[in-house]
Amino acid sequence: MAEFKTVIADPKSKTTHQKILSEDKSNALVGKYVGEEIDGIFVELPGYRLKITGGSDKSGVPMRGDIDGNQRRKILMTDSVGFNPIKDGQRKRKLIRGKTLSSDISQVNLKVIDYGPKSIEELLKPEEA
Numbered sequence: 001m002a003e004f005k006t007v008i009a010d011p012k013s014k015t016t017h018q019k020i021l022s023e024d025k026s027n028a029l030v031g032k033y034v035g036e037e038i039d040g041i042f043v044e045l046p047g048y049r050l051k052i053t054g055g056s057d058k059s060g061v062p063m064r065g066d067i068d069g070n071q072r073r074k075i076l077m078t079d080s081v082g083f084n085p086i087k088d089g090q091r092k093r094k095l096i097r098g099k100t101l102s103s104d105i106s107q108v109n110l111k112v113i114d115y116g117p118k119s120i121e122e123l124l125k126p127e128e129a
Helices: 021-027 119-128
Strands: 007-012 014-022 035-037 047-057 072-077 091-097 105-114
Touching: 014 119
Parallel strands: 007 105
Antiparallel strands: 007 014, 035 047, 047 105, 072 091
């Protein structure tokens, strides 16, 4: 399949941490949805609870939590994920991806909901060194 690059946001310390998941860990996330809560053991953070907040595919197309499936679609957007209008009332047809994680996704954004006994820096530091 593919490996995911995860961006883990920590709202308490207002920092983000990046971790590249191996193929076997990535396969456990395939089929999950944007907005779904997962156990931190999938990204090697035991005791943590994480929420999937979004992501993007190989070419940078963002995911949206209100579109079913994992295909790409062009939708008419006002002010939302993937489009920031310049003028009031401006609309544009933009390419977006559905909310289901698949092998086409390259980046997954996660947010910490519940914290574990150790800090994120302690758990992820040996992997980065």
